Amino acid sequence: MATCDICGRHENLPYRCSRCGGTFCSEHRLPENHDCPGLGNWNDPAGVFASDFDDSASTAGRSKSALSRVTQTGGILGYFxxxxxxxxxxxxxxxxxxxxxVIFGIQNGIFPPGxxxxLFTLSSEHPLYVWTWITSIFSHxxxxxxxxxxxSIVLYFFGPPVERYIGSKAFATLFVFAGAAAGLAxxxxxxxxxxxxxxxVLGASGAVFAILGVLTVLNPGLKIYLYFIIPIPLWLFTFGFAILSTVFFLAPNTAATVGQGNVAHFAHLVGLVxxxxxxQQVKGRHRVPSQMSFGGRRGGPGGRF
Known part of the structure; x- marks a missing residue:
């Protein structure tokens, strides 16, 4: 028995897409029903053509950008x-x-102290170091x-279902935009x-909690396991996190007493919002899984959390 990568339904006789490698139920087996990246091979997002031998489709495919060619199925970066x-x-x-x-280099006099x-932090002293708007997201x-x-845990478990729902390009844009906006805020x-x-500030917290916020809207009743033990609905986890972050932001002394004094709580809240x-904008496009299970789509791992 397998699980559909789109709706999470259990299937005794699942369908495996030959183009993206995903596993789907009968409802989502067609490429156009699971947003298969293989559709990009013939530049046919509507899924009209059934083969790669249509002349007009091949001509259209050749006009695509270099980025599209290397990221499509079979391209150098197609896996991503x-x-x-x-x-x-x-x-x-x-x-x-x-x-x-870099730290080792600084300690040994290879790099200057700053x-x-x-390179890695977005700071109030140098807000126009625009590269740090991005590098600070991926630094910790x-x-x-x-x-x-x-x-990493939040991104590993919550990222894939959100990416499958909104698409990889939108996911990447949301992650980077939310991370940068949270740091700047x-x-x-x-x-x-x-x-x-x-x-x-540095860290991906603003970005990963933006992902958490999307999934909370899409499936608020999704069961997660706090500390991998305590089952709670996702909305309760998100609500509790928002309350704690708000209290710690407004009362930094309280945050310090519980070891949360050096945390960018406002950045977390901005990312979550x-x-x-x-x-809310993307809700209702199609169904989302009722739980997360191992064996994700397109060869990437999912995870029950």
Whole structure:
């Protein structure tokens, strides 16, 4: 027995798409019904043509951009169509390794002292270092291993179902936009509330909680396991997180007493609000799974959480 990658329905005789490798029920077996990236091979998003031998379709396909050609099925980067969640997860860990390389270089006099901040953190002192708007999303605190592990868990389990629902391009745009907006909002609020006090931010928390917000709107009753043990509905987890972040943002002394004083709580809230708002825009396109199970679409792992 297998599970449909779109609706989560159990199938004794599932259909496996020869183009994307996903597993589907009878309702979603056709490429156009599961947003198959293989449709891009003949530039036929409506799924009109049944083969690759239509002359007009082949002519249209040749006019596509170089980016489309390398990211379509069979292209060099074709694997990342439908797997942007895991691509970003990998980038986070590569960036984490690079952070330690830079730290080692600073400690041994290879790099100047300000290199780490200039490369990896979005700061109120240098808000126009525009590359840090992006690099700070994929960077994490080198002194807190839980920081990157926590964000990795959320992205690993919650990212794929959201990506399958909204598509890889929209997912990538949402992740980067929400992450950058959350970081900018954090340093902006600090400039207003504590002028003259330098602040900086790094981490994917704003982005991953935007993903959490989208999934909460799409399927608020989705059962997750808090600490992998306690079953609760997703909406309760999201609501509880929002309440805690709000309290900690408004009462930083309280946050400090419970070990949350050096956390960008406002950035978390901004990312979550962006996700909730975007979820309302895309809600209703098609069904979402009632639970997350291993064996995700297009060769990427899902996960019951």
């Amino acid at each position: 169509r439908g797997n942007v969640s895991y691509l970003f997860l990998g980038i986070m860990w590569v960036m984490f390794a690079l952070e330690w390389v 290199t780490f901040s200039a 605190s080198p002194v807190s291993f839980f920081h990157i592990v926590g964000n 954090h340093i902006g609020s600090s400039l207003i509330l504590t002028p003259g006090v330098p602040t900086s 962006i996700g909730l708002a975007y979820g």
